[in-house]
Amino acid sequence: MPFPAARLHLSRPRLSRPRLSRPRPARTARGRALTIAAAAIALGLIVIASLAIGARDLTPVEVWHGLTHADPIAAAVVWDQRVPRTAVGLLAGAGLAVAGVLMQTLTRNPLADPRIFGVAAGASLGVVIGLSVLGLTGIGQYVWLGIAGALAAGLVGYAVSTVAARNTGGGTVTYALCGAALDASLSAMVYAVLATDVHSFDQYRFWAVGSLAGRDAEVAWGMAPFLLGGIALALLAARSLDGLQLGHEAAAGLGHRVGLTRAAAAITVALLTGAAVAAAGPIGFIGLAIPHLARWAVGATHRAQIALSLMLGPCMLLTADVIGRVIVPGEAPAGIICACLGAPLLIALVRRARTVTA
Incomplete structure (x- = not known):
């Protein structure tokens, strides 16, 4: 008598999935709109708090x-x-967050932030030249040099990375490596200049920690055209960026002009990051953490990601600024508070993504 057929329990091999910022299932247009509206309400409340809280609290x-x-x-x-300070926080937070969305798509690297192409180091070099060589003292004076340095560094970094990727076939890894090399080179130049000028180093140190303190209307008006123009370019390129995140071949097959899209995204990142860093200093974690949060909340559609990032970036920066005003007897720089807020947020997103894929 033959043995009864054994029941075999076969399981399909589990495929590896991205572990960072995995979007939640099936977002509807109504759900995305409600999420963005809730973020806008939260931003409005934080703006009121920014205008009310300070050395002299107001109701x-x-x-x-x-x-x-x-x-x-x-x-x-x-x-x-408080209005100029809040305006700089709104613009800088929005610019860094949107630049982070574009950079992570451009490099297809979830750990990329807007400073990969040496944009922040270029802004730092421009500020140092203004302080040490030209003898400028006011933020409203050297912010223009910071923007110019950031744009120049971003364009050079993108051009060098594009040529290197084309010659070596390294793809997005080449972009990251070339950008890191340029960032290191420009940072070395910054400290070489500061090593011979102690007075400029003291002023640079105040700017480099990242802060909204002392920013007046001149700074806000100076950065506004660059940031508003960059945000408009990002929204116009949103559909092409949706195709770009599928890969070079897939995007080209869908009819997108991949080279033009990459160049436009790189210029936009330079505009946004350069103006934000020149005005508020090299504030970290906004351009890294906010894109992950936006992607998790509204999915992979770039138009929705950019719209939500426009709310969440200023929320994070202004919240850090308000906390810095009340947490110590003096005032803690917003850049330090952003790092304290951004690191746990990013860790929580990573843990949640791993739980979903487990």
């Missing part, structure tokens, strides 16, 4: 009276000190 009613000039004292505090 929301006093903030309104200051904005409408009904109270001269409140108006002086709000318009002269």
